[in-house]
Amino acid sequence: MNTVDPRTPCLIGVAQRTVRPADGPAPEPLVLWEDVCRAAAADAVPSGADRVLGAADSLQVVYCMSWPYDRPVDRLADALGVAPSHRLYSGIGGTTPQVLVQGAAGAILDGELDLAFITGAEALHTKRQAKKAGERLAWSHRAAQPAPFPFEAPFHPAEVAHEVFQAWLTFPVFDVARRARLGVRPGDYLDALGELMAPLSEVAATNPHAWFPERRTAIELSTPTAENRMVGFPYTKSMVAVMDVDMAATVIVASHAKADELGVPPERRVYLRGWCSGNDPVYLAEHPDLSASPAMAAAGAEALRCAGAAVDDVAHLDLYSCFASSLHLACDAFGLAPDDHRGLTVTGGLPFAGGAGSNYMLHSIATMADVLREDTGSFGLVTGVGMHMTKHAFGLYSTAPPPVGRVERPDQAGVQARLDALAPVAIIQRHEGSARVASYTVAHDRGGEPEWGLVLADLPDGSRAYARVEDGALLADLEATEWVGTAVDLVPGSGAVNLVKA
Numbered sequence: 001m002n003t004v005d006p007r008t009p010c011l012i013g014v015a016q017r018t019v020r021p022a023d024g025p026a027p028e029p030l031v032l033w034e035d036v037c038r039a040a041a042a043d044a045v046p047s048g049a050d051r052v053l054g055a056a057d058s059l060q061v062v063y064c065m066s067w068p069y070d071r072p073v074d075r076l077a078d079a080l081g082v083a084p085s086h087r088l089y090s091g092i093g094g095t096t097p098q099v100l101v102q103g104a105a106g107a108i109l110d111g112e113l114d115l116a117f118i119t120g121a122e123a124l125h126t127k128r129q130a131k132k133a134g135e136r137l138a139w140s141h142r143a144a145q146p147a148p149f150p151f152e153a154p155f156h157p158a159e160v161a162h163e164v165f166q167a168w169l170t171f172p173v174f175d176v177a178r179r180a181r182l183g184v185r186p187g188d189y190l191d192a193l194g195e196l197m198a199p200l201s202e203v204a205a206t207n208p209h210a211w212f213p214e215r216r217t218a219i220e221l222s223t224p225t226a227e228n229r230m231v232g233f234p235y236t237k238s239m240v241a242v243m244d245v246d247m248a249a250t251v252i253v254a255s256h257a258k259a260d261e262l263g264v265p266p267e268r269r270v271y272l273r274g275w276c277s278g279n280d281p282v283y284l285a286e287h288p289d290l291s292a293s294p295a296m297a298a299a300g301a302e303a304l305r306c307a308g309a310a311v312d313d314v315a316h317l318d319l320y321s322c323f324a325s326s327l328h329l330a331c332d333a334f335g336l337a338p339d340d341h342r343g344l345t346v347t348g349g350l351p352f353a354g355g356a357g358s359n360y361m362l363h364s365i366a367t368m369a370d371v372l373r374e375d376t377g378s379f380g381l382v383t384g385v386g387m388h389m390t391k392h393a394f395g396l397y398s399t400a401p402p403p404v405g406r407v408e409r410p411d412q413a414g415v416q417a418r419l420d421a422l423a424p425v426a427i428i429q430r431h432e433g434s435a436r437v438a439s440y441t442v443a444h445d446r447g448g449e450p451e452w453g454l455v456l457a458d459l460p461d462g463s464r465a466y467a468r469v470e471d472g473a474l475l476a477d478l479e480a481t482e483w484v485g486t487a488v489d490l491v492p493g494s495g496a497v498n499l500v501k502a
Contacts, residue, residue: 004408006257009105011270011397012115013044013052014366016209018245018354025126026051026246028139029064030072031468032121033248034079040117040250044264052252057113058086060100065357066127067139068146075141076119086113090358091150091340094320094387095277095393097251097361098144102395104253107408114258117466119249120359128244141476152387156283158429161373161496162454162466168232168240169443170284173321175234177290177439178328180484190234193324194222197239197351200321204348205246206302209363211245211354229448232441233479235260241322241360242351249362249370256401267376267399270369274307274396276300276410284388285456285464286424290439292420295392296333296417300383303394306381306408311335314396315378317369318364320385321349330383344379346371360384373397426463431498435459435467437486442469442478450475455483455500457490465490467498474502 015036019026026032041052059082061073069075071086077435086107090096097118102117130137155165164170179189198218204210221238224230228238233362254262259269278299281287304311311334319330322342331338338344347353347367350360361384368380377400384393435457445451453469467490469475493499 003405004256004401006255007109007111008256008401008406009253009272009368010110010256010259011251011272011344012254012259012262012264013040014250015043016249016363016366018209018211018247020454021125021213023224024124025129025227029066029121029123029194030069030075030079030140031359033061033076033119036121036248036250037080037117037119041254041379042286043269043322044252045125045262047258048263051304053082055115055262056117057081058088058104058116058117059084060104061117062096062100062359063090063150063357064120064122065090066123066448068143069141071141084301086219089123091152091485092358092393093152093391094322094358094360095386095391096358097365098275098382098384098393098395099249099277101272101365105272105275105365106256108158109409110254115252115254117252119248119250120356120362122356122359123246123358124244125246129476144398153282156427156498157262157425158466159283161429162468164284164454164466166244167322167388168235171325171442172235173234173284173439173454174290174325174389175328176441178325178418179483180482181291186234186479186482190222191218193234193239194218195329196324197221199343200349201352203343203345204352207348207353207367209247209351210348211242211247212352214390226448230444239324239351241355243355243357245356247354247356247359247363249359249366251362251365255417268373268398270372270397271377271401271407272395272400273402273407274303274305274410275394276302276306276412276415277393279391280389281424282387283427285427285466287389288425290456293329293333293389293392295419296330298419299392300333300394302410302415303396306410307396308403309379309396311381314381315342315375316346316368316380317344318346318382319344320383321345321351322355322385326385326389329389331442346403360417368397373398405440428459430464430467430492431459431465431490432492433490435465435488435490437483437488438464438481440478442475450479453478457488465498468493469500471502474500
C-alpha cells in the first residue's frame with residue numbers, strides 16, 4: 001500500500017461564483033472573495049467549514065483590476081475572521097493562480113505552512129455598466145492613493161512608437177507566423193480558427209459558471225459581421241477573451257496531514273502531481289521563432305516528468321485560450337492535434353467561460369478539481385499564459401497521490417537557464433531600407449474596418465524592427481494573401497515610426 005508523505009500538497013476545497021447581467025450588479029470584489037472562500041471551506045468539509053477557515057495560515061489574493069483596495073488581503077482576513085501569518089497580494093498575468101498554487105505547494109513541502117486559501121474575483125462588467133450610467137460605485141476601502149498598475153516590464157521604446165500594447169494586437173502575430181510555417185492559405189486558416197474555437201463554446205454551454213453558456217458554430221465564430229467584427233486579423237470579436245465579467249473563485253491547498261486532521265475525505269483530495277513555469281522573451285519582436293514557444297515545450301515537459309506522466313496519460317485538458325495562438329502553440333508544444341479527442345478545455349475557455357483579469361486559472365483549476373473527483377485516478381493538465389506569450393505555467397493534478405509518496409519538484413531554474421540560452425532577437429527602433437516580413441496583423445476599428453497594419457520585419461543583420469502599414473490597398477492584401485517571407489522596404493514615418501513602403 002502506498003504511504004503518502006504527510007507534507008504532500010493537495011487541493012481540498014474549491015468554489016466558483018458567476019454573477020451574470022440578468023442577476024443585476026455584482027457585489028464588490030471583497031464580498032465575492034469572502035463568499036467563495038467560505039464556499040470552498042464548505043466544499044472541503046461541509047460540516048466543518050469554520051474549522052477549515054480557522055486553519056488557514058496563508059491567505060493569498062490574485063490582483064484585482066476592478067477596485068483599488070487599500071489593504072486587500074487584510075480586509076479579506078477581517079471579513080473571514082481569520083488571522084493567517086502569511087498574506088500575499090499577487091502581481092498580474094494569466095499564469096498567476098497556478099504560480100500561487102505551486103508556491104503554496106512548495107511552502108507546504110518545506111514545512112512553512114499547512115493550509116493556504118488562494119482567491120480572486122473581478123466585477124468588471126458591473127464597473128463598466130456603472131461607468132456607462134454615470135454612476136459612482138460605493139464599494140469599500142478604496143485606497144487614498146491607488147498604486148500604479150503593476151506592469152512587470154517597461155514597454156520597449158520601439159513598441160511605444162508603434163503602439164504595440166494590446167494583447168489582441170500581439171497574439172495574432174504568433175498565429176500568422178504559424179499559418180505561414182504550415183503553408184495554409186489565410187482564408188483556410190480563418191475557417192480553421194472557427195473549427196478550433198467552436199468546441200470550446202460547446203463546453204461553456206454545459207458549464208454552470210460560464211459567462212457565455214451558449215454553443216457557437218465554427219462559421220458563426222469565423223465570419224466577420226456587424227456583431228462579430230474583425231478585431232486583430234485573423235481574430236473576430238467572439239474569438240477573443242472576454243474580460244468584462246463578474247466572476248470569483250477560490251482553491252484551498254493543504255498538506256496531506258492537514259487534510260487528515262480536518263477530516264477531508266480521501267476521494268475529495270486532488271493532488272498537485274507536477275508543475276513548472278518558464279518564460280519566453282519579454283518583447284514580441286524578441287521571439288526568434290514567432291510560430292512556436294520554447295518555454296511551453298520545456299516547462300510543459302518538466303511538469304509531465306515530475307508527475308511521472310506522458311501527455312497521452314492525461315485524460316483532461318484545460319489549455320489557456322485567451323486567443324487561438326495560445327491554444328495552437330500549446331498543442332504544438334505537446335504534440336496534440338487541435339481537434340484532440342479529449343477536448344482542449346474543461347471550462348469553455350476565456351472567450352466563452354470568461355477571462356476574469358488575472359484570475360482565469362483559478363476557475364480552470366477549480367473546474368479541473370471537480371472533473372477529476374468524478375474521474376478518480378486520472379490526470380488533468382491546466383496551463384496558463386501571461387503577458388504577450390511571455391510567461392507559461394503548467395500544473396498536473398490527480399486524485400491519486402504520488403506513487404512514491406511525495407511529489408517531485410521541478411528543476412525550474414535549469415529549465416529557465418536553458419531557455420535563457422536561446423538568445424532573443426535584437427530590436428532595432430529605426431530602419432530604412434530592405435527587410436523581410438516575419439509576421440504581421442491588421443488592427444480594425446470598432447466598425448470592423450481595417451485601420452492599420454503591424455509588421456514585424458527581419459533585417460539583413462539578423463535584428464528585427466516593427467513597422468506600420470497605412471496604405472488601404474496594402475491592408476487589404478495583408479488579409480487576402482500570405483505576406484510572411486515577403487521582401488519589403490521600410491521608410492521613416494512620423495515620430496519614431498517605420499512605415500512599410502507602398
